[in-house]
Amino acid sequence: xxxxxxxPEALRLxxxxxxxxxxxxxxxxxxxxxxYRQDPGKGPEFLFTLYSAxxxxxxxxxxxxxxxxxxxxxxxxxxxxxxxxYLCAVQAGGTSYGKLxxxxxxxxxxxx
Amino acid sequence: xxQVTQNPRYLITVTGKKLTVTxxxxxxxxxxxxYRQDPGLGLRQIxxxxxxxxxDKGDVPxxxxxxxxxxxxxxxxxxxxxxxxxxxxxxxxxxxxxxxDGYTFGSGTRLTVV
Numbered sequence: 001x002x003x004x005x006x007x008p009e010a011l012r013l014x015x016x017x018x019x020x021x022x023x024x025x026x027x028x029x030x031x032x033x034x035x036y037r038q039d040p041g042k043g044p045e046f047l048f049t050l051y052s053a054x055x056x057x058x059x060x061x062x063x064x065x066x067x068x069x070x071x072x073x074x075x076x077x078x079x080x081x082x083x084x085x086y087l088c089a090v091q092a093g094g095t096s097y098g099k100l101x102x103x104x105x106x107x108x109x110x111x112x
Numbered sequence: 113x114x115q116v117t118q119n120p121r122y123l124i125t126v127t128g129k130k131l132t133v134t135x136x137x138x139x140x141x142x143x144x145x146x147y148r149q150d151p152g153l154g155l156r157q158i159x160x161x162x163x164x165x166x167x168d169k170g171d172v173p174x175x176x177x178x179x180x181x182x183x184x185x186x187x188x189x190x191x192x193x194x195x196x197x198x199x200x201x202x203x204x205x206x207x208x209x210x211x212x213d214g215y216t217f218g219s220g221t222r223l224t225v226v
Contacts, residue, residue: 036215043220044217045217046215087154091213098143099160102147103154
């Protein structure tokens with residue numbers, strides 16, 4: 001069974017204080033690992049897709065990296081508007097190609 | 113505007129009264145899926161559809177039905193809703209652009225079953 005565990009559950013940062021969010025996963029044949037941002041009461045918003053160990057993607061203050069067992073979302077010099085819940089999800093290959101498994105998310109709060 | 117549209121946004125119903133939550137996408141995507149989101153449990157996949165007339169169970173399909181008669185629509189049907197189906201529901205479709213896959217989510221439907 002595919003599993004995704006995100007840590008920490010909640011993270012409070014001061015504006016400008018860089019940090020990382022972790023996503024550990026077990027999946028039979030990783031087809032893709034996804035990062036999403038979700039604001040309260042809204043649908044998840046796509047950030048990144050990573051496909052293979054060693055891959056990195058960047059967007060503004062966010063950088064996602066992938067190893068064979070986990071992914072990190074690095075936030076550099078965060079701003080209050082980066083406050084949100086960050087979700088990680090994995091998609092398996094083979095006969096489970098259509099299934100998408102999410103972690104429980106990390107609630108990020110950035111204080112001015 | 114490319115989007116996934118769910119209706120209604122909010123719904124309060126009584127136990128046992130059949131209901132349908134609609135989902136429509138205007139991006140010609142083949143893959144669509146439904147999720148429920150509950151505090152402490154995260155997003156869990158209910159059903160997905162790889163294409164028209166092709167549907168399959170996700171992790172929590174009990175008490176739900178889906179159909180995919182045309183590419184743009186993927187309704188979620190609760191034939192006899194129960195209070196434990198009170199949740200926030202999301203529909204999503206999968207895109208591919210510049211070689212990258214991802215999912216576009218709707219704005220959600222908050223369902224309360226009393």
